[in-house]
Amino acid sequence: xKNRNNLxxxxxxxxxxxxLKLILFALAVFLIKIYKQIEVTDGYxxxxxLCSLIIDISLIIYLYRRLEIKIExxxxxxxxxxxxxxxxxxSVFFLSLPFVDLKEYFVRLLSGxxxxxxFSLERILHSNIESITYFIFMVFAVPVAEEIIFxxxxxxxxxxxxxxxxxxxxxxxxxxxxxxxxxxxGYLIIYxxxxxxxxxxxxxxxIPILLHVIINLLSQLTVIQTTKLENKYxxxxxxxxxxxxxxxxxxxxxxxxxxxxxxYNN
Numbered sequence: 001x002k003n004r005n006n007l008x009x010x011x012x013x014x015x016x017x018x019x020l021k022l023i024l025f026a027l028a029v030f031l032i033k034i035y036k037q038i039e040v041t042d043g044y045x046x047x048x049x050l051c052s053l054i055i056d057i058s059l060i061i062y063l064y065r066r067l068e069i070k071i072e073x074x075x076x077x078x079x080x081x082x083x084x085x086x087x088x089x090x091s092v093f094f095l096s097l098p099f100v101d102l103k104e105y106f107v108r109l110l111s112g113x114x115x116x117x118x119f120s121l122e123r124i125l126h127s128n129i130e131s132i133t134y135f136i137f138m139v140f141a142v143p144v145a146e147e148i149i150f151x152x153x154x155x156x157x158x159x160x161x162x163x164x165x166x167x168x169x170x171x172x173x174x175x176x177x178x179x180x181x182x183x184x185x186g187y188l189i190i191y192x193x194x195x196x197x198x199x200x201x202x203x204x205x206x207i208p209i210l211l212h213v214i215i216n217l218l219s220q221l222t223v224i225q226t227t228k229l230e231n232k233y234x235x236x237x238x239x240x241x242x243x244x245x246x247x248x249x250x251x252x253x254x255x256x257x258x259x260x261x262x263x264y265n266n
Contacts, residue, residue, distance in 0.1 A: 099186035143212030
């Protein structure tokens with residue numbers, strides 16, 4: 001009964017936090033319109049992020065005091081498993097890029113265009129203080145806050161009451177929905193599943209935080225360019241498909257020992 005109540009409190013608290021974020025974001029837009037000197041592309045994004053972090057930190061403090069759940073930062077994790085999870089997270093990032101805007105991706109593909117993803121350090125090397133601050137918080141602070149909430153609290157409570165499958169799916173869906181990016185909800189669900197599984201597998205919160213940092217770092221350094229679909233790009237698509245198959249094999253190998261249902265008891 002206590003675990004059910006704690007789970008209900010956690011879900012309600014997350015929903016309230018999302019509503020508060022919307023209110024603060026609306027206030028941020030209002031302030032930016034008043035103070036014209038703030039550059040919208042940088043000032044708004046940074047304000048948006050800081051408001052989100054303030055609410056997330058407040059939520060963490062509340063849940064920590066209310067639930068009295070011990071956060072497991074580090075457990076004995078095999079180096080081979082850690083390396084494999086890192087490689088999988090990098091592969092998942094690139095394979096999930098079309099899901100950022102799936103409709104636009106296929107519209108471009110059908111019109112003979114192809115999206116090419118390249119790394120660029122320009123937004124870091126030639127940025128103002130707002131962009132650099134945004135980059136630092138997005139890459140390092142956001143993963144810590146979100147993983148404590150969704151894996152440290154929500155997933156842990158779910159695993160105490162429901163099966164591993166239900167817990168991973170539900171937590172990943174909540175993680176994706178609260179980001180309020182419905183055009184790209186597919187890739188957020190994929191990331192959520194990756195982070196949730198890594199926490200369940202290793203029983204260590206540091207691991208999903210590390211994977212989350214890697215994903216956010218790659219997203220900040222990746223630039224999308226559109227080009228005409230030529231034979232060389234068809235070859236690239238073939239190679240990508242092959243990589244997708246290889247990653248699937250890696251995942252199946254990694255998961256095969258976990259076919260039976262397990263419950264997180266702690």
